Amino acid sequence: MTRVLLASRNAKKLAELRRILAAERVEGIEIVGLDDVPEFPEAPETGATFEENALAKARDAVAATGLPAIADDSGIAIDALNGMPGVLSARWSGGHGADEANLHLVLAQLGDVPDDRRGGGFVCAIALVRPDGTETTLRADWRGVITREPSGTNGFGYDPIFRPDGHDRTSAELSPAEKDAISHRGQALRLLLPHLAALA
């Protein structure tokens, strides 16, 4: 059994990755979380791209543990904001983790932006760094439009104002299973699977 570290303290992310590995019958890999690495230093996410942030976290995790490590960085890229909030998604309104403030700021900024220019997408970058120093990064996009008001209570972040293409509900109105199947994170994790399987 090869142990692989997911460089995150988010229990939902850990559960999601284990669920996908099981569903796709990837065997021989045990995913451990950062809670098993109490002294892990959390570096600030100051990269200019999602990939840089994911790589930095995964490299730190390998250096601290010697295990192969996975890390991700995600956000929403809105066309009328030239791809921002981007890497600043979690702190768009100034503080960290203020989901409500962030999404209401986006709605206000887009107040005068007409319907045909409200496109955007969630983006997820994942980095896999191996103890031998080889690195893999991959990215997935989930396109849709920014609504004019929040709707739905599932998910987190910008889910209540993002309506994925091909759907008539926001991603906060999708069930967790529906979202996993099509989301940026779900897609990126599936792209990662062959690389993980190769570690077994």
Next chain:
Amino acid sequence: MTRVLLASRNAKKLAELRRILAAERVEGIEIVGLDDVPEFPEAPETGATFEENALAKARDAVAATGLPAIADDSGIAIDALNGMPGVLSARWSGGHGADEANLHLVLAQLGDVPDDRRGGGFVCAIALVRPDGTETTLRADWRGVITREPSGTNGFGYDPIFRPDGHDRTSAELSPAEKDAISHRGQALRLLLPHLAALA
């Protein structure tokens, strides 16, 4: 004497343009402001670019008055925000004209952005639309860096957090004459002069 309409209710902009015309000895042109056109409809600035907004205002002004018309649109484009706030500069924090809120939001968004990635520039686009339908647009940039705290009381908007390249003060610490000589608006107005002179 050819009358040219500056499609703005901003008395400072009117005075600035008249001052530059006088200093550059452009003769035969009389600049009138929107206050002389009481029924003028103010269209919302919903364009995706500074040029679109300036053109829309100038076209409306020509349609309403039959005079040649000038309009401008300006803002700040910050590298670490992919060129935003851009056309949303005046409403970045959600409301209109909330200079303090806008600049403090930018400082918060750039809180973790290191010094070597804090570049940006003021941008000014000017459109000149003639009654025969011919149109000229031009643009000037004023490059510098975004500081970590506001300083200075001159100017408006983002001036207190913008330090122009080659200066050790923010643009809110420059005198109005110093700013006119090098700013995005000053540069753009000078680019406009030959086109204005040709109307005389």
